[in-house]
Amino acid sequence: MKPRHLLAAALIAVCTTSHAATLKWGAQNDILTLDPHSQNHATTNGIMQHTYEGLVRYDRNFAVEPCLATSWELISPTHYRFKLRRGVKFHDGSPFTADDVVFSYHRILQPQGTLQIYVAGVTEMKKIDEHTVDMILSGPSPILLRNLVDFRIMSRGWAAKHKSENVQNYVAKEESYASRNTNGTGPYLVKLWEPDKRLVMQANPDWWGKLDGNVTEVIYTPIKANATRIAALLSGDVDIVTDLPTQDVARLRQDPKLKVLDGHEVRTIFIGMDQHSDELLYANVKGKNPFKDIRVRKALNIAVDREAIKRVTMRGLSIPAAIMIAPGVHGHSPAIDKVAPADAAGAKKLLAEAGYPSGFEFSLDCPNNRYVNDEEICQALVGMWARIGLKAKLNAQPMATFIQKIQKFDHDAYMLGWGVATFDGLYTLQSLVRTKTTGADGSFNLGRISDARLDALIDALKIETDVARRDAILREALLMTRDNYYYVPLHHQLRPWAMKKNVSTVHKADDRPESRFARVD
Amino acid sequence: MAAVEGWLRRAWTHDLAWSFRHSPVAVCAALLTLACVGGAVFAPWIAPQNPFDSATLNLTDGFTPPAWNAGGSTRYLLGTDDQGRDILSTILYGARISLGVGLAAVLFSALLGVSLGLLSGYLGGRLDAFIMRVADIQLSFPAILIALLIDGVARVALPRELHDQLAVYVLVLAIGVSGWVQYARTVRGSTLVEKGKEYVQAARVIGRHPLAIMLRHVLPNVTGPVLVIATIHIATAIITEATLSFLGVGVPPTQPSLGTLVRIGNDFLISGEWWITVFPGLALVVLVLSVNLLGDWLRDALNPKLR
Numbered sequence: 001m002k003p004r005h006l007l008a009a010a011l012i013a014v015c016t017t018s019h020a021a022t023l024k025w026g027a028q029n030d031i032l033t034l035d036p037h038s039q040n041h042a043t044t045n046g047i048m049q050h051t052y053e054g055l056v057r058y059d060r061n062f063a064v065e066p067c068l069a070t071s072w073e074l075i076s077p078t079h080y081r082f083k084l085r086r087g088v089k090f091h092d093g094s095p096f097t098a099d100d101v102v103f104s105y106h107r108i109l110q111p112q113g114t115l116q117i118y119v120a121g122v123t124e125m126k127k128i129d130e131h132t133v134d135m136i137l138s139g140p141s142p143i144l145l146r147n148l149v150d151f152r153i154m155s156r157g158w159a160a161k162h163k164s165e166n167v168q169n170y171v172a173k174e175e176s177y178a179s180r181n182t183n184g185t186g187p188y189l190v191k192l193w194e195p196d197k198r199l200v201m202q203a204n205p206d207w208w209g210k211l212d213g214n215v216t217e218v219i220y221t222p223i224k225a226n227a228t229r230i231a232a233l234l235s236g237d238v239d240i241v242t243d244l245p246t247q248d249v250a251r252l253r254q255d256p257k258l259k260v261l262d263g264h265e266v267r268t269i270f271i272g273m274d275q276h277s278d279e280l281l282y283a284n285v286k287g288k289n290p291f292k293d294i295r296v297r298k299a300l301n302i303a304v305d306r307e308a309i310k311r312v313t314m315r316g317l318s319i320p321a322a323i324m325i326a327p328g329v330h331g332h333s334p335a336i337d338k339v340a341p342a343d344a345a346g347a348k349k350l351l352a353e354a355g356y357p358s359g360f361e362f363s364l365d366c367p368n369n370r371y372v373n374d375e376e377i378c379q380a381l382v383g384m385w386a387r388i389g390l391k392a393k394l395n396a397q398p399m400a401t402f403i404q405k406i407q408k409f410d411h412d413a414y415m416l417g418w419g420v421a422t423f424d425g426l427y428t429l430q431s432l433v434r435t436k437t438t439g440a441d442g443s444f445n446l447g448r449i450s451d452a453r454l455d456a457l458i459d460a461l462k463i464e465t466d467v468a469r470r471d472a473i474l475r476e477a478l479l480m481t482r483d484n485y486y487y488v489p490l491h492h493q494l495r496p497w498a499m500k501k502n503v504s505t506v507h508k509a510d511d512r513p514e515s516r517f518a519r520v521d
Numbered sequence: 522m523a524a525v526e527g528w529l530r531r532a533w534t535h536d537l538a539w540s541f542r543h544s545p546v547a548v549c550a551a552l553l554t555l556a557c558v559g560g561a562v563f564a565p566w567i568a569p570q571n572p573f574d575s576a577t578l579n580l581t582d583g584f585t586p587p588a589w590n591a592g593g594s595t596r597y598l599l600g601t602d603d604q605g606r607d608i609l610s611t612i613l614y615g616a617r618i619s620l621g622v623g624l625a626a627v628l629f630s631a632l633l634g635v636s637l638g639l640l641s642g643y644l645g646g647r648l649d650a651f652i653m654r655v656a657d658i659q660l661s662f663p664a665i666l667i668a669l670l671i672d673g674v675a676r677v678a679l680p681r682e683l684h685d686q687l688a689v690y691v692l693v694l695a696i697g698v699s700g701w702v703q704y705a706r707t708v709r710g711s712t713l714v715e716k717g718k719e720y721v722q723a724a725r726v727i728g729r730h731p732l733a734i735m736l737r738h739v740l741p742n743v744t745g746p747v748l749v750i751a752t753i754h755i756a757t758a759i760i761t762e763a764t765l766s767f768l769g770v771g772v773p774p775t776q777p778s779l780g781t782l783v784r785i786g787n788d789f790l791i792s793g794e795w796w797i798t799v800f801p802g803l804a805l806v807v808l809v810l811s812v813n814l815l816g817d818w819l820r821d822a823l824n825p826k827l828r
Contacts, residue, residue, distance in 0.1 A: 231791070247788070312580050
C-alpha cells in the first residue's frame with residue numbers, strides 16, 4: 001500500500017471509530033416499576049427491553065430474530081422446541097439456563113401481574129436440558145413468536161436470593177427487591193433509578209451481542225410539562241425527546257440544530273362504553289343502559305369529527321380511524337379503515353329513534369398524561385357530543401388513578417389507547433373485544449362487550465394457521481367490531497421523535513426507542 | 522331628593538373624595554377596576570360566547586389568532602384557544618372566578634382576623650398569648666404554602682367528585698386562612714390603644730357586656746386600617762388564587778380562572794400561539810395593578826401623618 005493510501009485508511013479508521021457516548025433521553029412519563037412481569041405499560045416495557053431480554057426480539061424492521069434462543073423448531077403444531085443461547089450471563093454474573101426460562105414463565109403467569117398475554121396459549125414450559133426448553137401450546141399459534149418478544153427472562157437464583165419470586169402487586173402499592181433492582185441479560189444495566197427524576201443505564205460489557213450504535217450510557221429523564229421538555233431539548237439538556245407535544249413539532253422541524261424523525265405508532269385511540277351494566281353508574285337514564293342500543297353507539301360514532309381533531313388538536317399528527325388497529329398491524333387495510341365524514345344531524349336522528357330525542361347525560365373518564373393530547377381530545381369530544389344533545393361529564397385524571405378506576409368498571413365511557421406489541425390484529429381483538437375471562441381473553445374489554453359470534457371468530461384466529469383463511473377471519477372480526485360500533489375509534493397516533501442533529505436512531509412503531517440502535521457523533 | 526343631594530354634596534366635599542379627585546392615579550385605577558369588575562359581573566351579557574357551554578364551541582375554529590393578525594377573525598377579537606373558545610369571553614368569565622374567589626377570601630380573612638384581633642386585644646391574657654403565638658407561627662410560613670397545605674389536605678380528605686364541586690370553597694378557605702394574621706395584628710394593636718380610652722372605660726363602668734363593647738364601641742374605631750389592608754389584600758388574594766390555579770391545584774379546569782387560563786396557554790407559548798396565555802396574563806396584571814394602586818391611595822388618604 002502506498003503511503004497516501006495508508007494515510008487515507010488511517011483517516012477512515014479514525015473517523016469511524018465509535019466513541020463511547022452518553023444519550024440523554026427526555027420523555028413524558030416515568031416507568032412504573034423495574035419488575036419486568038408486573039405492569040404491561042408501554043413506557044415501562046420500553047425501558048425493560050434495554051435490560052431484560054426475551055427468547056426472541058425484533059430487528060430494525062420488526063421481523064422476529066433470535067435473542068436468548070438461537071433457534072426453534074416445531075415438533076408438532078402445538079409443540080415448540082427452543083435451543084437457548086450458550087454462554088450468556090446475567091448482569092450479576094450467573095449463567096443463563098433453561099431453569100430461568102421455566103421460572104420466568106411461571107412468574108409472568110401470576111395473577112397480580114398484567115403481562116400474561118405475552119405467553120397466551122402456552123400451557124406448559126418444560127426444561128429438556130440446560131439449554132433446551134419445550135413449549136406446549138393449547139392450540140396452533142401463528143403469532144407465538146411475536147408474543148414472546150415481551151416475555152422477559154429473569155434469573156431464578158437471583159429472584160430466590162432476594163425473595164422476589166412473586167411478582168410485585170403494583171395495584172396494592174407493594175414494593176419488592178425486583179421492583180427496585182434489575183438483573184437481566186440485556187445490553188444495558190440499570191445503574192440508578194430515582195422515581196420521577198431520572199434513570200441511568202450503562203452498557204453491559206459482558207453482553208453476548210454487539211451494539212449497533214455507540215451509546216454506552218443512557219440517562220432517561222421524565223419531564224411531565226410539555227413546554228419544559230421541549231425547552232430542555234432546545235437548550236441542549238437532553239439529546240432526544242419522545243412524546244413530542246403536537247403543537248411544537250412544526251417549530252422543531254425548522255430548528256437547524258435539531259431533526260425530527262417521523263414515524264407512526266401502532267396505537268389506536270378510542271372511546272369504550274359500558275355495554276354490560278343494566279344501568280349506567282353516572283348517567284341520568286335510569287333503569288336501562290343506553291349504550292346497549294346500537295343506534296346510540298352509532299350516534300356517538302358518527303358525531304365525532306375526526307378530521308377536525310386531526311387538524312386542530314393533533315396538528316396533522318394522526319390518522320383518523322374507523323377500525324381498532326393501526327396501519328402496520330397485520331389485518332389493517334385502508335379499504336376497511338375509511339372514515340365517513342361527521343354527521344351530527346344523522347346522529348341526532350339516531351338518538352331520537354332510540355328514544356333519546358333530547359339526549360342524556362353520562363360520564364367520560366379520560367387520562368390526562370398518557371396519550372398525545374388525551375385531555376384536549378376528550379374536551380373536543382364533549383363539545384361534539386353536546387351538539388347532538390349528549391352531555392358528557394369529563395373526568396380527566398392522571399393515568400395511575402384512571403387505570404385503576406376503569407379496571408374496576410367504575411365508568412360509563414372512557415378513553416383508552418391500544419398499542420399492538422405483537423403487530424397482529426388478534427392482540428387487539430383478544431384484549432378488547434373477546435368476552436372477558438380471568439386470563440388474556442378480554443383483559444382490557446372494560447366495556448364488557450360480549451358477542452358470541454365475535455368470540456367464535458377470535459378463538460378461531462388463535463389457532464388458524466392457514467394464512468389466507470386466517471386473514472379472512474381477521475377481516476371479518478374487525479368489520480364486525482366496526483359495524484356493531486362496539487367502540488368509538490378516534491385515530492391512530494403519529495409519533496415523531498426529535499433529537500439533536502448529531503444523534504441518529506431507528507424510529508420504532510411501538511414508540512420505544514432502543515438505545516442499542518442509537519449513535520451520538 | 523334634597524336628602525340625596527345633601528348626601529352627595531357632603532360626599533363630594535369629604536376629605537377622601539377631595540384627595541381622590543386630586544389623584545389622577547387613583548381615578549385611573551378606579552376606572553380600570555370598575556371596568557374589570559363590570560366585565561366580570563356582566564360577563565354573561567357582554568361576552569360574545571359562553572365558553573363553558575360545550576355545544577357552542579367549534580373545534581374547527583381552534584387556534585384562531587387575534588383579529589388584527591393574519592388569519593384572525595372579528596368574531597374572535599382576541600383569538601381562540603385549542604378548543605375554539607373565544608379568549609375574550611374566557612377572560613371575562615375567568616375574571617369572574619378570580620374576583621369572586623379573591624373577594625370571598627378577603628371577606629373571610631377579614632372576618633376571622635378582625636374577630637380574633639378584637640378578642641385578643643380586648644380580653645388579653647392567655648387567649649391573647651395563644652392567638653398571637655399562632656399568628657407568629659403562621660407568619661413564619663409563606664402564605665402560598667399555607668394555602669397549598671390546606672388545599673392538599675382537602676384533596677386527600679374529600680372524595681374526588683365532591684372535591685371538584687367544592688373546589689372553589691376550599692380555595693376561598695385556603696386563601697382566607699392564609700391571610701388572617703395581618704388583620705388580627707392590626708386590630709389587636711388598635712384595640713389595645715382604644716381599650717384604655719375613657720369611652721370604653723365608661724361603657725365598662727355602666728355594665729355593658731364585653732362583647733357589646735367590642736362590637737359597638739371598639740370595632741367602629743379600628744376599621745380604618747382594616748379597610749386599607751383589605752383593599753391591598755384583594756390584590757394579593759387574586760394573585761394567590763392565580764398562582765394556585767397556575768400550579769393546577771386551584772379551581773378545576775371546567776371553571777377556569779385567569780391563572781388556569783395562563784397555565785393552559787403556557788403549553789402553546791413555544792409553538793407561537795402567544796395570545797392564549799398573554800391576554801389572560803395581561804388581564805390579570807391590569808386587575809391586580811389597579812386594585813393595588815387604589816389600595817395605596819386609600820392608605821395614603823387615610824393616614825393623617827401623610828397629609
